[in-house]
Amino acid sequence: xxxxxxxxxxxEGLDRATGAARYADDLRFPGMLHGRTIRTSVPRGRLNGFxxxxxxxxxxxxxxxxxxxxxxxxxxxxxxxxxxxxAIHHAAEPVLLLAHEDRDTLFEARVRLHEEAESPILDPxxxxxxxxxxxxEKGKLExxxxxxxxxxxxxxxxGAQEHVYIEPNGVIAVPWEGGLTLHGSMQxxxxxxxxxxxxxxxxxxxxxxxxxxxxxxxxxxxxxxxxIAAHACLLALKSRRPVKIxxxxxxxxxxxxxxxxxxxxxxxxxxRHGRLTAMEVDVLMDGxxxxxxxxxxLSRGVIHAAGPYRCKHIRIDGRVVRTHTPPNGAFRxxxxxxxxxxxxxxxxxxxxxxxxxPVTVRLRNALKPGDTTATGQVLGPExxxxxxxxxAARRSGFKRKRRRYAGSARGIGLSLFYHGAGFTxxxxxxxxxxxxxETTPEGVRILVASTEIGQGTRTMLAQIVADAxxxxxxxxxxxxxxxxxxxxxxxxxxxxxxMVVGGLLxxxxxxxxxxxxxxxxxxxxxxxGRLHVEERYAPPPGRQWSDETYQGDAYATFGWGCxxxxxxxxxxxxxxxxxxxxxxxxFGRPIHPALARGQIEGGSAQGLGWxxxxxxxxxxxxxxxxxxxxxxxPTTLDTPPMDVVMLVNPYPGGPFGAKGVGEMPIxxxxxxxxxxxxxxxxxxxxxxxxxxxxxxxxxxxxxAAPAAAATDAGPGAAEAGR
Amino acid sequence: MKLVLNGEPRELDVHPLRRLLDVVREDCGLTxxxxxxxEGECGAxxxxxDGEPVVSCLVPVAQVEGAEVTTIEGLAGSHPLQRTIMDEVxxxxxxxxxxxxxxxxxxxxxxxxxxxxxxxxxxxxNLCRCTGYEAIHRAVLAAHAERHPK
Numbered sequence: 001x002x003x004x005x006x007x008x009x010x011x012e013g014l015d016r017a018t019g020a021a022r023y024a025d026d027l028r029f030p031g032m033l034h035g036r037t038i039r040t041s042v043p044r045g046r047l048n049g050f051x052x053x054x055x056x057x058x059x060x061x062x063x064x065x066x067x068x069x070x071x072x073x074x075x076x077x078x079x080x081x082x083x084x085x086x087a088i089h090h091a092a093e094p095v096l097l098l099a100h101e102d103r104d105t106l107f108e109a110r111v112r113l114h115e116e117a118e119s120p121i122l123d124p125x126x127x128x129x130x131x132x133x134x135x136x137e138k139g140k141l142e143x144x145x146x147x148x149x150x151x152x153x154x155x156x157x158x159g160a161q162e163h164v165y166i167e168p169n170g171v172i173a174v175p176w177e178g179g180l181t182l183h184g185s186m187q188x189x190x191x192x193x194x195x196x197x198x199x200x201x202x203x204x205x206x207x208x209x210x211x212x213x214x215x216x217x218x219x220x221x222x223x224x225x226x227x228i229a230a231h232a233c234l235l236a237l238k239s240r241r242p243v244k245i246x247x248x249x250x251x252x253x254x255x256x257x258x259x260x261x262x263x264x265x266x267x268x269x270x271x272r273h274g275r276l277t278a279m280e281v282d283v284l285m286d287g288x289x290x291x292x293x294x295x296x297x298l299s300r301g302v303i304h305a306a307g308p309y310r311c312k313h314i315r316i317d318g319r320v321v322r323t324h325t326p327p328n329g330a331f332r333x334x335x336x337x338x339x340x341x342x343x344x345x346x347x348x349x350x351x352x353x354x355x356x357x358p359v360t361v362r363l364r365n366a367l368k369p370g371d372t373t374a375t376g377q378v379l380g381p382e383x384x385x386x387x388x389x390x391x392a393a394r395r396s397g398f399k400r401k402r403r404r405y406a407g408s409a410r411g412i413g414l415s416l417f418y419h420g421a422g423f424t425x426x427x428x429x430x431x432x433x434x435x436x437x438e439t440t441p442e443g444v445r446i447l448v449a450s451t452e453i454g455q456g457t458r459t460m461l462a463q464i465v466a467d468a469x470x471x472x473x474x475x476x477x478x479x480x481x482x483x484x485x486x487x488x489x490x491x492x493x494x495x496x497x498x499m500v501v502g503g504l505l506x507x508x509x510x511x512x513x514x515x516x517x518x519x520x521x522x523x524x525x526x527x528x529g530r531l532h533v534e535e536r537y538a539p540p541p542g543r544q545w546s547d548e549t550y551q552g553d554a555y556a557t558f559g560w561g562c563x564x565x566x567x568x569x570x571x572x573x574x575x576x577x578x579x580x581x582x583x584x585x586x587f588g589r590p591i592h593p594a595l596a597r598g599q600i601e602g603g604s605a606q607g608l609g610w611x612x613x614x615x616x617x618x619x620x621x622x623x624x625x626x627x628x629x630x631x632x633x634p635t636t637l638d639t640p641p642m643d644v645v646m647l648v649n650p651y652p653g654g655p656f657g658a659k660g661v662g663e664m665p666i667x668x669x670x671x672x673x674x675x676x677x678x679x680x681x682x683x684x685x686x687x688x689x690x691x692x693x694x695x696x697x698x699x700x701x702x703x704a705a706p707a708a709a710a711t712d713a714g715p716g717a718a719e720a721g722r
Numbered sequence: 723m724k725l726v727l728n729g730e731p732r733e734l735d736v737h738p739l740r741r742l743l744d745v746v747r748e749d750c751g752l753t754x755x756x757x758x759x760x761e762g763e764c765g766a767x768x769x770x771x772d773g774e775p776v777v778s779c780l781v782p783v784a785q786v787e788g789a790e791v792t793t794i795e796g797l798a799g800s801h802p803l804q805r806t807i808m809d810e811v812x813x814x815x816x817x818x819x820x821x822x823x824x825x826x827x828x829x830x831x832x833x834x835x836x837x838x839x840x841x842x843x844x845x846x847x848n849l850c851r852c853t854g855y856e857a858i859h860r861a862v863l864a865a866h867a868e869r870h871p872k
Contacts, residue, residue: 007809009809010808010811012808012816013808014799014804014805014808015816016808016813016815016816016819017794017799017803017804017805017807017808017813017816017819017820017823018754018794018795018797018798018799018804018820019752019753019754019755019793019794019795019820020754020799021816022753023756023817025753025756025757026753163851164849164851165815165817165851166756166758166764166766166815166817166818166849166850166851167756167758167815167817168758213815213816214815215756215815215816215817215818216814216815216817216851216852217815218851248760249758249759249760249761249764453815454814454815454816454852455814456811456814594809594810594811594857595811597811597857598811598814598852598853598857601853601854601855601856601857602814602851602852602853602854603854604854605853605854605855606851606854627759627761627763628758628759628761628763628764628849629761629763633849633851634854634855635846635847635848635849636841636842636843636845636846636848636855636858636859637842637843637846639854639855639856641838641856642854642856644856
């Protein structure tokens with residue numbers, strides 16, 4: 001019986017609901033020490049030494065001189081030190097590591113750092129270093145502006161966002177003769193392994209990385225775990241004992257990555273009928289102190305910057321620059337939420353300028369099969385912008401409510417968006433992921449490094465394999481991600497696990513089926529022993545991409561979404577409250593509808609938090625509100641009822657027609673909310689749209705004031721430029 | 723000091739100001755109770771004290787002298803909410819789940835069918851970053867229906 005498309009029982013069983021699931025902090029090893037990180041306190045300067053003002057008995061102390069290999073956390077670049085040796089680039093940089101078996105004694109130890117402060121650069125506009133610059137050009141921009149009746153300009157900005165996985169970062173390094181095992185909360189075991197190999201060099205022959213139960217990631221456990229893992233391993237090597245480091249919430253918020261803050265400028269030519277003739281977009285992202293994944297965050301950001309719209313003449317310029325805050329990094333959506341926030345608020349401003357309604361202006365420009373994107377990618381039949389837009393407008397009663405709420409403290413707004421599934425450009429080719437499948441006495445076992453972090457990886461992959469092999473779902477087991485057992489199937493990011501890794505497993509299953517010659521896997525196993533197959537990624541035929549020109553097929557395919565938010569403005573507190581939310585999304589086909597719905601509901605809630613509540617306040621380059629008391633994420637009372645619709649438009653290149661769903665839901669909520677606030681009469685172009693910001697926002701004159709609305713002069717510009 | 727932990731009388735030799743959370747996790751080895759923030763904001767460390775949900779990271783153990791403390795292990799995996807929360811995908815990563823289950827328990831056990839507003843209110847102190855709460859609400863209502871068949 002087919003399991004794909006049904007809500008089969010999850011592979012996790014009941015462990016998460018009974019407390020039996022063991023997360024990093026729940027693991028203990030004999031002789032285990034606790035580790036602590038001593039960090040810089042100035043955002044820029046030099047370290048001239050340190051004083052240990054405590055009795056060192058029973059302590060292990062590590063500094064940069066204890067690193068046997070390269071002092072860096074290797075990722076795209078090797079610019080980020082594991083431990084500061086001299087130069088300080090942000091105010092939460094690790095300098096020293098301490099370990100002790102008693103946690104209280106450990107945290108009572110006093111250390112003084114001798115730091116020399118220099119003046120930091122905290123405004124990305126004045127940065128002196130560009131990590132990455134990208135231009136995307138299609139057609140002839142000036143020609144496009146020549147065809148326009150009106151030009152609409154605007155600047156839109158988005159703030160940093162903290163992931164707030166409820167389980168803070170945590171790892172345990174366990175040394176053994178000739179080797180080291182690292183257990184921890186993470187999305188990408190092989191990223192950790194690669195970073196540890198560079199850090200430890202020849203000193204450790206054998207390194208094994210094992211994912212423990214992971215209490216949420218959202219991108220926050222994509223690259224950061226390599227840092228905390230490095231620290232635990234250094235302490236374990238020196239002490240020859242297992243070392244656990246688990247961050248407290250405050251340290252996790254101060255020291256780890258955030259979503260890149262962004263400022264996006266649009267200049268758009270439109271005809272009086274609302275057709276786009278030219279789009280000029282400038283994207284500036286704040287990368288923080290080190291490169292981390294910034295080049296690829298920018299890449300996804302600029303590729304999505306023109307939105308899901310048809311336009312012949314486009315120029316997109318993007319750059320991500322260095323400032324002296326902790327480095328920003330991966331966060332669900334990976335640059336696309338920032339740029340699509342901008343283009344979607346801009347589209348409403350275009351509609352306001354022309355006196356058109358938001359649905360009409362989008363319908364006139366929405367990408368259709370056969371259209372080309374900014375990078376020149378020709379879209380296939382699985383292009384659903386119009387379908388999701390019509391369904392969301394119909395379901396929400398958009399046009400009717402738009403009229404009904406006009407002039408009141410209520411508003412309704414929408415956003416249309418898309419999201420490329422899998423790595424950008426040539427990313428998947430360079431990754432060359434592998435996935436394996438082997439027979440067992442009971443059936444088969446999946447061998448992949450893709451991690452289950454709440455989204456349902458194990459269940460969804462087992463469904464694909466079961467159906468591809470024609471066996472029962474219950475006969476499919478999934479190996480724990482352990483680099484000594486599973487091949488490198490790439491990181492668990494970029495909405496790629498289902499489409500790319502699931503696709504590899506579908507191919508594994510097809511090959512295994514041939515070799516089984518009619519036998520059930522368990523029968524084959526009993527007669528002939530273990531059968532093992534492995535597949536490696538190969539790009540779909542005809543897919544073209546140039547990293548030099550940024551032209552070609554940026555993604556294998558795209559998912560499509562349309563969100564509608566209804567808001568009520570409180571005249572006393574100036575809060576905007578979302579009262580109803582409709583999310584219509586097409587991502588090929590859901591493998592497990594309940595899990596897929598969970599991605600949409602959860603991602604939407606995270607997007608609503610980013611839109612209204614979540615404000616990372618930096619003071620002198622340090623997060624000043626690093627507490628859940630002051631950095632507020634949505635609770636049950638802040639989250640509106642959600643109407644989720646999953647439309648089906650199978651993608652032939654994905655397993656059973658599936659694309660990716662993890663990230664897309666966070667692309668739409670912020671602009672839908674801000675557009676609803678605009679409908680309620682406030683000119684907001686920046687998020688989070690906190691009460692303070694709404695209090696200062698200029699009132700909109702109404703839709704019939706095109707001359708005023710078309711320029712960015714006055715208080716609106718000041719607001720957006722913050 | 724004495725308390726009743728998951729139905730069993732316990733005598734513990736611990737500092738009276740030690741957090742109930744640490745006593746449960748470290749002294750009693752019951753790691754189903756999770757620490758998410760250490761400041762009473764996230765609710766991951768929720769346990770029941772004499773049937774009422776409390777955040778164990780803010781409770782010095784002396785305050786529960788003689789009380790009945792229930793942790794997630796005390797449900798022994800047999801409560802319907804533990805199944806419905808998995809089936810409805812009200813648990814994704816699961817780190818908030820023990821706290822959510824215990825916070826919702828009084829509502830699920832009470833015979834009156836709760837309104838959605840009442841469910842939201844009861845769980846307002848339990849942060850979940852994965853689900854957007856909708857599936858948790860569905861799980862609570864489903865468990866209530868199971869516990870109190872018409």
